[in-house]
Amino acid sequence: MAELTVRIGGDDIALLRRVLGAHGAGAGPAAPHRVVVDAHLAPRKAEIVQLAQVAGIPMLIDPQTYYLQDYQHPGDSWAALPYAEAAIATPADLLNPTRVDQVVATCVEFQLQHGASAILAPYVHIESATDGWLQVQLALWAATHRYLAAQQIHVPVIAVVAMGWRLLHRPTWPAVIEPLATGVEALGVQEIALAASKVDQGAHPAQRLADYLATMHRLARIAPVTAWQQGVLGDVSVAGGAAGYETGIGRRERCDLRVAMTNRRTAPDPNAPRGPRGVFIRQLNRSVPKRTVVAISTDRRLMARVICPDPGCCPMGRESLLGDARTHALISRKTSLLQQQRISRPSWGWNRLAAHADEALDLAARLAATRQRNPAITRIDIGALMATKAVADHHRQALRHRKAA
Numbered sequence: 001m002a003e004l005t006v007r008i009g010g011d012d013i014a015l016l017r018r019v020l021g022a023h024g025a026g027a028g029p030a031a032p033h034r035v036v037v038d039a040h041l042a043p044r045k046a047e048i049v050q051l052a053q054v055a056g057i058p059m060l061i062d063p064q065t066y067y068l069q070d071y072q073h074p075g076d077s078w079a080a081l082p083y084a085e086a087a088i089a090t091p092a093d094l095l096n097p098t099r100v101d102q103v104v105a106t107c108v109e110f111q112l113q114h115g116a117s118a119i120l121a122p123y124v125h126i127e128s129a130t131d132g133w134l135q136v137q138l139a140l141w142a143a144t145h146r147y148l149a150a151q152q153i154h155v156p157v158i159a160v161v162a163m164g165w166r167l168l169h170r171p172t173w174p175a176v177i178e179p180l181a182t183g184v185e186a187l188g189v190q191e192i193a194l195a196a197s198k199v200d201q202g203a204h205p206a207q208r209l210a211d212y213l214a215t216m217h218r219l220a221r222i223a224p225v226t227a228w229q230q231g232v233l234g235d236v237s238v239a240g241g242a243a244g245y246e247t248g249i250g251r252r253e254r255c256d257l258r259v260a261m262t263n264r265r266t267a268p269d270p271n272a273p274r275g276p277r278g279v280f281i282r283q284l285n286r287s288v289p290k291r292t293v294v295a296i297s298t299d300r301r302l303m304a305r306v307i308c309p310d311p312g313c314c315p316m317g318r319e320s321l322l323g324d325a326r327t328h329a330l331i332s333r334k335t336s337l338l339q340q341q342r343i344s345r346p347s348w349g350w351n352r353l354a355a356h357a358d359e360a361l362d363l364a365a366r367l368a369a370t371r372q373r374n375p376a377i378t379r380i381d382i383g384a385l386m387a388t389k390a391v392a393d394h395h396r397q398a399l400r401h402r403k404a405a
């Protein structure tokens with residue numbers, strides 16, 4: 001069954017309590033299949049772990065070891081973790097055997113200590129075949145394998161394969177994907193999390209998405225692959241063979257680890273407002289700022305396409321959508337995932353995605369036209385929709401040809 005893994009923030013605890021039924025009510029329809037938290041939250045927000053454990057839902061701690069590849073402000077919460085370092089590390093630094101072993105041991109123990117139900121092996125973001133980070137990743141996996149064996153730790157292991165979109169392209173596979181696949185195989189994993197940055201961006205997102213799905217297929221020969229940090233590409237990834245996908249709620253729906261790395265360079269400001277959280281629009285398969293939904297409230301035809309069509313999720317329409325956008329996002333994403341996976345014939349699955357993408361592109365165009373009169377409406381990035389449409393069309397045509405042949 002395809003699974004929805006949801007990244008829980010420090011401000012999602014009350015929500016988690018509600019959807020996981022912490023008071024004996026049992027997990028409700030909005031309960032994710034699995035939760036993941038950023039490592040720096042695990043010690044400070046222990047209730048997230050407790051709630052998941054009581055509800056019997058797997059819980060992961062993302063060590064975010066790719067932050068080692070950039071510098072952080074010394075006061076940064078990630079930099080204070082036992083395996084972290086505020087100073088930037090070079091591949092040479094991390095290829096030092098003592099350092100690799102130290103990062104692996106402290107990173108694995110940290111996750112176990114804070115209640116993770118599986119270990120995410122330490123990982124780095126690879127953007128080139130030749131800059132040394134590929135070798136660092138292989139060294140980290142080899143050291144993880146050694147450490148788990150030596151300590152007789154028998155917890156499931158997940159390998160995060162994190163890379164820039166360029167390396168998804170098939171001609172670069174012999175230099176990057178194949179050595180990584182060998183490394184993952186030697187590590188012995190229960191699952192692979194494929195975190196590819198900027199798949200939905202650029203002039204040719206359809207090509208990037210096709211490359212992403214092809215890479216996923218290659219890695220799925222080793223273990224089931226979860227589309228990591230791919231909220232805007234979740235359903236299409238599952239149609240393409242992913243075992244599920246991971247996303248934040250109303251934010252962190254896209255993977256861009258390079259940008260994430262540079263966000264921690266400045267001093268943390270405890271009084272700074274949290275990043276804005278969007279409202280998930282099922283038809284667009286992404287979240288938009290709340291003010292966009294408010295701005296079109298008077299346009300009844302447009303509003304009818306933006307509000308949630310599921311009376312079981314949003315019985316009061318607009319009020320429910322804006323009143324509890326996070327629960328709506330969880331139910332909506334789960335429902336869509338279930339629908340996608342219930343389709344038994346691949347051609348119907350691609351048809352559904354192509355039809356959805358058509359409707360979504362039309363809605364995005366209408367929102368863009370309305371934006372001319374009402375600047376409160378934000379621009380909708382249509383890269384993921386265009387890519388989904390193109391990939392779905394390609395697959396259903398290929399299936400038709402195969403049938404005809």
Ligand SMILES: [Zn+2]
Pocket residue numbers: 308309310313314321328329331332
């Ligand atoms: Zn809803």
